[in-house]
Amino acid sequence: MAHNDAAPRFYLQVELQGNMAEVSIEADRLENGKVSDLKNFDDDGRIKRKGTIWTASAHIITAVIGSGVLSLAWATAQLGWIAGPAAMLAFSFVTYYTSCLLSDCYRSPDPVTGKRNYTYIDAVRANLDGFQVWICGFSQYANLFGTAVGYTIAASISMTAIQRSNCFSSNGHDDPCHVSSNPYMIAFGVAEILLSQIPDFDQISWLSIVAAVMSFTYSTIGLGLGIAKVVEVGHFRGSFTGAAIGTVTKSEKIWNTFQALGNIAFAYSYSLILIEIQDTIKSPPAENKTMKKATLVGVATTTVFYMLCGCMGYAAFGDNAPGNLLTGFGFYNPFWLIDIANAAIVIHLVGAYQVYCQPLFAFIEGWAGKKWEDSDFIKKEYALAIPFYGRFNVNLFRLVWRTGFVVTTTLISMLLPFFNNVVGLLGALAFWPLTVYFPVTMYIAQNKIPRWSSRWVAMQILSGVCLVVSVAAASGSIVGVVDALQKVYKPFHTNY
Secondary structure (H helix, E strand, O other), X not given: OOOOOOOOEEEEEEEEOOEXXXXXXXXXXXXXXXXXXXXXXXXXXXEOOOEOHHHHHHHHHXXXXXXXXXXXXXXXHHHHHHHHHHHHHHHHHHHHHHHHHHXXXXXXXXXXXXXXXXXXHXXXXXXXXXXXXXXXXXXXXXXHHHHHHHHHHHHHHHHHHHHHHHHHHHHOXXXXXXXXXXXXXXXXXXXXXXXXXXXXXXXXXXXXXHHHHHHHHHHHHHHHHHHHHHHHHOOOOOOOOOOOEOOEOHHHHHHHHHHHHHHHHHHOOOHHHHHHHHOOEOOOOOHHHHHHHXXXXXXXXXXXXXXXXXHHXXXXXXXXXXXXXXXXXXXXXXXXXHHHHHHHHHHHHHHHHHHHHHHHHHHHHHHHHHHOOOOHHHHOEEEEEEOOOEEEEEEHHHHHHHHHHHHHHHHHHHHOOOHHHHHHHHHHHHHHHHHHHHHHHHHHHHHOOOOOOHHHHHHHHHHHHHHHHHHHHHHHHHHHXXXXXXXXXXXOOOEO
């Protein structure tokens, strides 16, 4: 039922972000004619943010250490012992550097005292022209949608792996234990429909912390199993140049190398939600300073894990490293340990899905709210009493739109269950525009860096090199998807 007996409100003119604006205060919170509640608001009139370096780091780790970590052993196998680790280090440096540039664009025109930009596209709109805003919006939200599809596929693979592991444990390895992934994709979708009703990003920090713990759990198990496999074999497998021609054709070597770069790019892609993460951080100190520290913690932590998991996975399996590291250990003892790792992946992806989709939810709901300002369907909140939780506000538009979104991503996941190829394509499409081009271009515009100065030229060279890498990675992944479609493929009939 709707909550009708709200307290009367007073509207006060206060200076917010350099402009006069109204802040409404409930009457029963006015004390002796003084508005004690103003201290609970930030400079933009919104409820005071509470995020810290640690909650921001948790958001970053949740977003970065995702299903992409499982494909890094395969990526390293395509590139070899020299180019594989070098590529991971290069992507980590570029991601950290451009993320620092982007964090300075949270406020404009001044990175400390300027007006807040609540989303990535707001930051682009404040610094660049209209056409680039459109390109940014399309790139960001299309990639967020694609990431939701990728995470649904990855979660279903881990859930089917648990069932197959238990089947082999009970029936032995003579039983093929074929399992359909569709029921698990549907189950994952149902969980996301429920969690997607959480209104905004600021209220899912607990989910990010749980997801970050889970990411460390399965990454550590994968690392430990890799080390155990190396000890069992007695030496490091692999070569300096990766998969040898002969085991693969020349064309396969080229395309797999490009796809490997896309997989590594996907493993580092979080810049598309950086501004939204930064908008949860309290100040002082200035949000950009906190965000740069959180970025350093997040990227450094994930790079250590990536290097260990990618390299130890390659050392364990050599050129035959699997596309999903955990499946490479087969379905043998210790069953329980691999089951724990796969369960941790599922829990992590449940949280990561929300971290990535909340910005898209907020964008659509903000647009609808402006277009239909007087619509109860869009605006009205209904209070529900939930046992053991308390009051929870439900909005009909949020319920319908977010449920439709999750259903759509689930159906597409059932149609295109190609984990490695989808991961590589998403990474390639997002990396250059969202991780490199827009942060560099906005920073140049905001700081008025002179054209053809040494700094301007260096930034343009960085952007150009990353563009070439992204195009190559995208082409490799597209070839992989086409190849997978040409093999035995039936929509909605994927078995493992």
